Amino acid sequence: MREGFTIIECIFSLMVKTMTILLIQLVLPSALHLQNDSLKNNTDWYLFIERLEDPRCHFQISKVKNNQLILSDRNNEEYQIESGKHAVFIRSVYGGYLPILMNYHPGSIKYHQLNSRNVYVTAKMLDGEEKDAIVSFAEYR
Numbered sequence: 001m002r003e004g005f006t007i008i009e010c011i012f013s014l015m016v017k018t019m020t021i022l023l024i025q026l027v028l029p030s031a032l033h034l035q036n037d038s039l040k041n042n043t044d045w046y047l048f049i050e051r052l053e054d055p056r057c058h059f060q061i062s063k064v065k066n067n068q069l070i071l072s073d074r075n076n077e078e079y080q081i082e083s084g085k086h087a088v089f090i091r092s093v094y095g096g097y098l099p100i101l102m103n104y105h106p107g108s109i110k111y112h113q114l115n116s117r118n119v120y121v122t123a124k125m126l127d128g129e130e131k132d133a134i135v136s137f138a139e140y141r
Contacts, residue, residue: 041103041125048088048101049121049133052081058138064113071137083109088123103127 005013052059052071062078063070069081081100082089088101088109101109101123108124117139122132 041127041129041131044102044104045123045125045131045133049135051090051100052121052135053137055138060138061113061116061119064111064119066110066112067107069111069119074138081111083107 051057058074059071059079060073061069062072067083071079071081073079078093080091080093082091082097083106084099085106086102087099088104089097090100091097103126105124105126108122110122112120114120114134117137119135119137120132121135122130124130
């Protein structure tokens with residue numbers, strides 16, 4: 001009698017390998033999707049903070065309310081940070097706007113002035129994650 005695998009053992013081995021490959025194909029895309037969403041929210045949040053603190057803009061605090069932030073630049077032009085349905089925008093008083101934060105829960109962004117240069121900002125992202133930061137602006141001279 002020869003040594004080797006029976007046809008049943010070969011079929012069973014192929015079934016186990018097939019099931020393993022199918023399971024990997026099902027799980028891997030959803031895991032990558034969850035990771036990409038989390039990274040996108042973190043990236044959006046840090047870019048939002050970076051845009052507010054951008055030294056080229058030299059923003060200074062003009063007015064802070066719970067859900068409203070008005071900034072001015074070195075030319076004393078005012079900019080309002082507005083919350084929209086799908087994004088937070090920076091809007092000039094002369095018109096025009098730029099989206100600076102996406103994927104946030106509408107109405108969740110709040111501002112609290114800590115001192116003449118710093119504002120504590122909180123927001124809830126669409127995935128439910130709470131974000132917060134202290135934003136430092138230029139000093140008035």
